[in-house]
Amino acid sequence: MQxxxxxxxxxxxxxxxxGHDNHGGHGQHEPNFFSKxxxxxxxxxxxxxxxxxxxxxxxxxxxxMLLMRWQIAHPGMPLPAxxxxxxxxxxxxxxxxxxxxxxxxxxxxxxxxLYNSFGAMHGTIMVFxxxxxxxxxxxxxxxVPLMIGAPDMxxxxxxxxxxxxxxxxxxxxxxxxxxxxxxAQAGWTSYSPLATTIPTHGQAFWLVGMVLLITSSLLGAVNxxxxxxxxxxxxxxxxxxxxxxxxxFVTAFILLLAFPPLEAAGILQLMDNVAHTSxxxxxxxxxxxxxxxxxxxxxxxxxxxxFWFLGHPEVYVLILPAMGIVAEVIxxxxxxxxxGYKSLVYSALFVGFLSFIVWAHHMYMTGMGQKxxxxxxxxxxxxxxxSVIILTCxxxxxxxxxxxxxxxxxxxxxxxxxxxxxxxxxxxLGLAAADLYLHDTYYIIAHFHYVVAPGTIFALFAGVYFWFxxxxxxxxxxxxxxxxxxxxxxxxxxxxxxMFAQGIKGMLRRMSDGGVNYAAARVPGAxxxxxxxxxQMNGWILWAAIALGIAQIPFIINLFWSINHGExxxxxxxxxxxxxxxxxxxxxxxxxxxxxxxxxxxxxxxxQPGHAADFTPQDEPERPAAPGTQPAR
Amino acid sequence: MEIPYTIENRPDTxxxxxxxxxxxxxxxxxxxxxGLFSAYVLLRVGAEPGMWPHGWLNVTLGTLxxxxxxxxxxxxxxxxxxxxxxxxxxxxxxxxxxILLALTFLGIKSYEYRDKLIHYxxxxxxxxxxxxxxxxxxKDFDLVKKTGTVTIxxxxxxxxxxxxxxxxxxxxAAKHEEITIAATDIKKMGNYGPRHNTFTAIYFTLxxxxxLHILGGTLVIFYFWGPGSRMFKTxxxxxxxxxxxxxxxWHFVDLVWIFLFPVLYLT
Numbered sequence: 001m002q003x004x005x006x007x008x009x010x011x012x013x014x015x016x017x018x019g020h021d022n023h024g025g026h027g028q029h030e031p032n033f034f035s036k037x038x039x040x041x042x043x044x045x046x047x048x049x050x051x052x053x054x055x056x057x058x059x060x061x062x063x064x065m066l067l068m069r070w071q072i073a074h075p076g077m078p079l080p081a082x083x084x085x086x087x088x089x090x091x092x093x094x095x096x097x098x099x100x101x102x103x104x105x106x107x108x109x110x111x112x113x114l115y116n117s118f119g120a121m122h123g124t125i126m127v128f129x130x131x132x133x134x135x136x137x138x139x140x141x142x143x144v145p146l147m148i149g150a151p152d153m154x155x156x157x158x159x160x161x162x163x164x165x166x167x168x169x170x171x172x173x174x175x176x177x178x179x180x181x182x183x184a185q186a187g188w189t190s191y192s193p194l195a196t197t198i199p200t201h202g203q204a205f206w207l208v209g210m211v212l213l214i215t216s217s218l219l220g221a222v223n224x225x226x227x228x229x230x231x232x233x234x235x236x237x238x239x240x241x242x243x244x245x246x247x248x249f250v251t252a253f254i255l256l257l258a259f260p261p262l263e264a265a266g267i268l269q270l271m272d273n274v275a276h277t278s279x280x281x282x283x284x285x286x287x288x289x290x291x292x293x294x295x296x297x298x299x300x301x302x303x304x305x306x307f308w309f310l311g312h313p314e315v316y317v318l319i320l321p322a323m324g325i326v327a328e329v330i331x332x333x334x335x336x337x338x339x340g341y342k343s344l345v346y347s348a349l350f351v352g353f354l355s356f357i358v359w360a361h362h363m364y365m366t367g368m369g370q371k372x373x374x375x376x377x378x379x380x381x382x383x384x385x386x387s388v389i390i391l392t393c394x395x396x397x398x399x400x401x402x403x404x405x406x407x408x409x410x411x412x413x414x415x416x417x418x419x420x421x422x423x424x425x426x427x428x429l430g431l432a433a434a435d436l437y438l439h440d441t442y443y444i445i446a447h448f449h450y451v452v453a454p455g456t457i458f459a460l461f462a463g464v465y466f467w468f469x470x471x472x473x474x475x476x477x478x479x480x481x482x483x484x485x486x487x488x489x490x491x492x493x494x495x496x497x498x499m500f501a502q503g504i505k506g507m508l509r510r511m512s513d514g515g516v517n518y519a520a521a522r523v524p525g526a527x528x529x530x531x532x533x534x535x536q537m538n539g540w541i542l543w544a545a546i547a548l549g550i551a552q553i554p555f556i557i558n559l560f561w562s563i564n565h566g567e568x569x570x571x572x573x574x575x576x577x578x579x580x581x582x583x584x585x586x587x588x589x590x591x592x593x594x595x596x597x598x599x600x601x602x603x604x605x606x607x608q609p610g611h612a613a614d615f616t617p618q619d620e621p622e623r624p625a626a627p628g629t630q631p632a633r
Numbered sequence: 634m635e636i637p638y639t640i641e642n643r644p645d646t647x648x649x650x651x652x653x654x655x656x657x658x659x660x661x662x663x664x665x666x667x668g669l670f671s672a673y674v675l676l677r678v679g680a681e682p683g684m685w686p687h688g689w690l691n692v693t694l695g696t697l698x699x700x701x702x703x704x705x706x707x708x709x710x711x712x713x714x715x716x717x718x719x720x721x722x723x724x725x726x727x728x729x730x731x732i733l734l735a736l737t738f739l740g741i742k743s744y745e746y747r748d749k750l751i752h753y754x755x756x757x758x759x760x761x762x763x764x765x766x767x768x769x770x771x772k773d774f775d776l777v778k779k780t781g782t783v784t785i786x787x788x789x790x791x792x793x794x795x796x797x798x799x800x801x802x803x804x805x806a807a808k809h810e811e812i813t814i815a816a817t818d819i820k821k822m823g824n825y826g827p828r829h830n831t832f833t834a835i836y837f838t839l840x841x842x843x844x845l846h847i848l849g850g851t852l853v854i855f856y857f858w859g860p861g862s863r864m865f866k867t868x869x870x871x872x873x874x875x876x877x878x879x880x881x882x883w884h885f886v887d888l889v890w891i892f893l894f895p896v897l898y899l900t
Contacts, residue, residue, distance in 0.1 A: 151636065152636060154634065154650045154654065155650070157637070158654075221657070221661075222654050222661075226653045226654045230638050230643050230647055230648075231637065256660060257660065260661045260662070260664035260667075260668060261664055261668035262663055262667035263668075264669045265672075267838065271827060271838055277838075278830075278834065279831065280826070295828060297674065297680055297830060297832045298680070299675055299676060301675075302675050303673055306672070446680075
């Protein structure tokens with residue numbers, strides 16, 4: 001087990017002290033509010049900045065969804081409570097609804113255009129401003145340097161620039177709600193020529209916002225990869241890195257290489273919208289029955305190829321960090337080594353590689369040709385293998401462990417079946433023949449929400465509850481954490497499970513009236529008619545979604561209340577974890593480690609025979625553990 | 634707190650941080666330009682037969698620009714080598730050349746852009762096409778009110794396709810002369826800007842993005858040449874690394890042009 005420690009020059013003369021730090025680069029003694037929280041170059045502060053902003057954006061995206069669910073369940077009915085507020089923000093896009101006599105305005109409803117822009121912005125905000133910043137940027141920034149024993153990220157100032165670009169991109173996205181014509185309406189995929197022909201400048205805002213967000217994640221990805229390659233502590237060899245670090249490493253490579261083609265596509269679409277070029281506009285394009293005044297000759301398929309070249313790897317950007325968090329939480333709470341560490345690592349690498357050659361399975365309906373469809377169908381089936389290996393390893397890790405049940409572990413356990421449902425229901429979508437029927441129905445909405453909402457977001461909750469004690473020195477409340485978990489689990493499933501049925505019955509995903517007109521236009525009793533139960537489900541989903549929103553209130557209160565009032569932890573390592581992030585002072589000071597860690601063993605040495613404690617930290621010298629290092633349970 | 638390996642190489646990876654960072658950044662740049670080049674390929678393959686332009690760009694100016702950038706790659710390398718042997722004067726000398734060459738490149742590029750923006754294709758009411766550089770507009774020229782005249786230096790063709798291949802013997806033989814056209818005879822008039830067709834669109838986008846990279850690289854090199862060169866006195870090793878990293882970026886930008894030149898000018 002003892003491996004030779006590589007000889008490295010020491011990178012820190014004096015051990016870092018808490019609070020005060022007079023480091024070389026920018027030696028201010030008492031940092032004021034701005035240099036401490038806004039222009040900080042400390043990876044932990046930047047991680048928390050990212051986390052806070054991402055949670056705010058996620059809440060905002062959730063509210064957009066609630067408004068849309070109201071419109072789906074009660075199309076054209078005045079919006080309760082938020083109607084006049086919405087009208088004052090977006091104006092005529094939320095038109096007034098008159099009473100039966102047609103005289104008094106009794107409220108404000110959501111117009112189809114507004115519904116479309118909510119749909120586009122819900123997707124954009126949740127993916128690019130919510131989940132990716134939280135999973136990759138927030139947790140990655142806070143945890144990765146700690147886990148590999150680094151004093152900070154490789155390029156701290158680029159790290160700060162990355163956050164500022166993200167913030168600016170978010171502002172540009174939000175501002176687009178206030179311009180005449182409203183925000184982008186062409187879906188989060190922004191398919192051309194629709195995205196160019198809709199008469200709103202919201203699309204240009206969307207594109208500029210995306211370019212900023214892509215810049216942000218590019219800077220972040222460069223930083224992460226360089227940090228993981230260059231700043232590993234002595235002895236932290238590749239196969240001693242925790243799986244979370246591996247997951248972030250692969251994610252960073254995906255972001256680095258998959259985002260630029262979307263940036264290219266964004267530049268081209270921006271040219272289409274602003275300079276009136278025809279990159280994505282075909283010859284003979286007609287808008288509203290009129291021949292459009294464009295040169296033509298462009299290719300709408302080109303946009304889809306460039307978009308999905310990012311879009312599919314993006315799915316793994318969403319899921320890999322979540323898998324990393326779940327792996328850490330499971331290993332820690334089963335008190336035994338993670339099952340199949342090497343399989344996990346190689347699977348993650350394989351997923352990262354394959355994710356670049358599956359993109360066209362989003363495009364079976366475009367008529368790109370059967371041969372291409374067959375190729376992408378094959379790669380799609382192959383990529384499910386490493387994903388299943390990862391999930392299987394996590395399930396097998398539970399086998400024979402003495403499992404501690406706490407809030408992070410509950411969320412991690414919840415992740416496993418929920419992600420399993422999301423993943424397995426994706427298989428029919430990867431097969432071209434089945435996809436022709438299911439494409440653009442609520443089935444696909446249910447599928448990817450199972451992957452991301454009860455999947456990734458549960459893992460992110462697990463991460464928040466898990467690392468909160470390291471960030472603040474206090475725990476979040478256990479009881480309210482469990483309330484949060486069980487309510488979220490139940491209502492998530494009530495929201496998304498019926499959508500599978502709706503989709504199989506043929507309800508399409510982009511109808512702003514929830515399918516009422518579509519159902520009415522069909523011959524009753526015909527085989528493709530939408531039955532009344534499908535419409536009824538819209539009502540249940542609305543109430544479950546509202547309940548799901550209420551279930552997040554305990555979390556929000558718990559999060560902020562616990563910063564100052566939570567139960568104090570009595571050691572730096574309250575969960576009894578082995579990885580380096582728990583071997584720092586709590587909260588970690590600027591520079592992170594009191595002494596430079598020397599890693600001498602793998603990441604998951606739990607319950608090793610011959611050790612007094614049931615965990616052996618990666619940098620603990622080979623001697624019997626001193627009394628008092630038992631985890632505080 | 635000090636970040637390790639900002640100056641010296643890490644023993645097991647054999648590289649310092651910034652150099653790894655710039656290589657990663659360049660990898661993403663390859664994907665960015667790769668996406669745009671693949672857009673070029675798809676647009677060209679998908680163009681209607683006979684409608685993809687040939688010979689629209691000035692090969693002489695393009696060759697000159699290629700030589701300028703190739704030369705600047707050499708001066709960049711020599712500037713870095715001068716830093717390595719701690720010869721500050723030579724560093725200043727060579728990078729002054731780099732900046733000068735880059736600015737000349739941008740100047741020639743702007744001239745080429747201007748040439749395209751004053752080049753008009755005029756669809757006449759009799760179905761013919763007048764094509765040439767704008768020389769004069771009469772004061773009352775207005776396309777909407779149909780008043781006044783416009784003078785171009787060019788020629789008139791029967792079919793738009795004749796304007797597509799300027800390398801053909803027919804196009805080479807065409808006589809260019811001053812033509813004055815009344816607004817009443819004009820059906821549609823537009824310059825060779827990005828919206829003219831997909832070729833000018835991708836030409837302006839690719840070379841414009843490349844020119845922005847040249848501009849950015851020039852600004853960085855100028856900073857290291859001017860105010861940033863103070864670091865040569867305090868921390869020459871770190872300064873040399875900076876020159877190397879900016880040089881790597883500069884070589885990449887040169888390399889993109891090496892692809893752009895044949896793709897846009899020579900085919």
